[in-house]
Amino acid sequence: MLMRLFILLLFVAVPALAEEHMLVKKNEFRMDSYTTFFGGQIKDLRVGWESYGKLNDDRSNAILITHYFSGNSHAAGVYSKDDEEPGYWDAIIGPGKAIDTNKFFVISVDSLVNLSAYDEHVITTGPASINPDTGKPYGLSFPVVTMRDFVNIQREVLRVLGIKSLYAVAGPSMGSMQAIEWASAYPDEVPRMISVIGSAGADAWTKALLDQWTWPIKLDPAWNNGDYYNDEKTNYPTTGLTQALALITQVALYPDFFNQTGDLLPKDEKATLASSVTNDTEIVKWLMQRAGERVEGMDANHLLYLVRANQLFLTGMEDSLTEGLKRITAKTLFITASTDLLLMPYHAELAYKELKALNNDTQLHVIEGPLGHLEGVAGIAKASQWISDFLQE
């Protein structure tokens, strides 16, 4: 059963191994200092960025891709010919694809407090970064950051490249929040906005669901109130972080996917479960193994900061959803996943209806499939035509 699930997920991650992918590289952007939306200071800020396609002479063909919670700016392409895992939206970004790199300059930026702080392909600044003032990691002294901060850093990267206005902004999940935030905060620079499996604001349900991911980290004694950094990286809150990733993995999927694995209770599993309450089920072993592999490059405090940025999100950082949406002049495209359990379709429907009532040029489409929230990433090819049509108009 484990093998079968692995193969399924491999298939999901690598839809077309035979295809020739774009070769891409990570670039670094630096700022001496940055003031956050809430007035915090970050010195020697660094984030990574990638781009696909060519910027045209009048710099009018830039499409910004904003990434999801556990993602980074690797939206498309591969890092080398041997790299078997292309960027997460490779199915729609490339020559002749829905976001056509023959026409568009596509760019993406690693978020602040990126989850994958120790991933060789991610450049980020967050609690695991060295505070130049102390020579030690920030830990919980790092300021709380918001979607607006992610957006503002992206805007600085664009400015350096001479891009004053986007052709479009698009992103899945947390990336959708940034896309909506762009359209509300800088309406003159965003004529087109694509929100995939997204939300225009964290409601009570979502704030609590996101918070669940922080509980195992804070319960892990190794977390030590966020003060665990050492050069040897020993005694990190890995158990808590692994549980957090396992929670995320399940809620981002859907029963149909888990339940492809066959019999309800195979005889050998029954015997194992019967002999001790501490023996794990096959599906839990699989979840934990997969989560364990993923957390290797991740930082526990960064997860807490990402959750907080999501909990604090409300379009435009205004006091109500309507005030935030009212500022949007972009035409908008919302794409939901019918089986989404993490940001259920009601989130995007609410924003879509409000915008419609505000006379925005808006449309909504639904991806069907068994992968739940992940349909917005692994199933994005199903949205190709909607995205392609939306960008041509």
Place this chain on the structure above:
Amino acid sequence: MLMRLFILLLFVAVPALAEEHMLVKKNEFRMDSYTTFFGGQIKDLRVGWESYGKLNDDRSNAILITHYFSGNSHAAGVYSKDDEEPGYWDAIIGPGKAIDTNKFFVISVDSLVNLSAYDEHVITTGPASINPDTGKPYGLSFPVVTMRDFVNIQREVLRVLGIKSLYAVAGPSMGSMQAIEWASAYPDEVPRMISVIGSAGADAWTKALLDQWTWPIKLDPAWNNGDYYNDEKTNYPTTGLTQALALITQVALYPDFFNQTGDLLPKDEKATLASSVTNDTEIVKWLMQRAGERVEGMDANHLLYLVRANQLFLTGMEDSLTEGLKRITAKTLFITASTDLLLMPYHAELAYKELKALNNDTQLHVIEGPLGHLEGVAGIAKASQWISDFLQE
């Protein structure tokens, strides 16, 4: 906002304060020894039970109510005139109600390994109980138990009362599993079976979801591999157990309920969240406070055993769902909740369709409402007519 949620939940728990409720009491059932389905031994077994209505002369009017995960045999009535919280299905159990105590003798039994091990109104045997052989609590040496064991103990209680056959068995959630198990294990004794917000077998998704509730307990250093019992009840894994209850509370509800609480991000909450990642959101404070109150009478190891019993459930303890359902001769009624995120309606639909294909006299109804899984408990009044009709036939 907190007050408003509390009031909502009180309303949910106490649908009709003005009503005169039946006065009920908890009885104790004891067995010198019991052999579990998997061959484990439990000595000096004790469980509580309650009954409503009168057993008729030929003992043919007994309806057994099987309780949910965090419930007990207090299905209806109150313990005193001052008791403001009637049993969980009081809306349908009582004189003239859907399960009419003027006609039926209604009985319910506290489960083994009941979650509320320290509740004055619950009598149970589990890891927190004293093992007569050692004079110390069983802890993890307590044998793994199953739905079949819950059923077998209930059957022993019925035998003592001279009841050889039921008029019907009915239960919500984990109670539904026991009801289905009754109908499959002892078909000659079960002519009618009512499954509410239930399942006929734990699939991979459900096994993993249930397992999530055990993670914070096992991560809590105070759990100490299940060995934490002491007379002063100090240093119990309360933090882990509270997190587990908070996880259960959220997944048993639905966004519509959480999101009745007003603004997405009130100004004062925004300021609180902005100042530190360790400051909690209002909804999380509410969840944790409510969970904290509920865990006072609960035992962490008991939760692990309950999860395991649910993970091991497959109708009839057979090797496939069809084999288990094939044994059922009872006519059957399935009731789902349209917003259920814990045991989504597909569970009951699967059992219903399989039984239909097996020519069982079966029907399926859906409760609509914003309470998610909890609609099967707090919203059960909506199912009154279906249940009443089903029992009259």
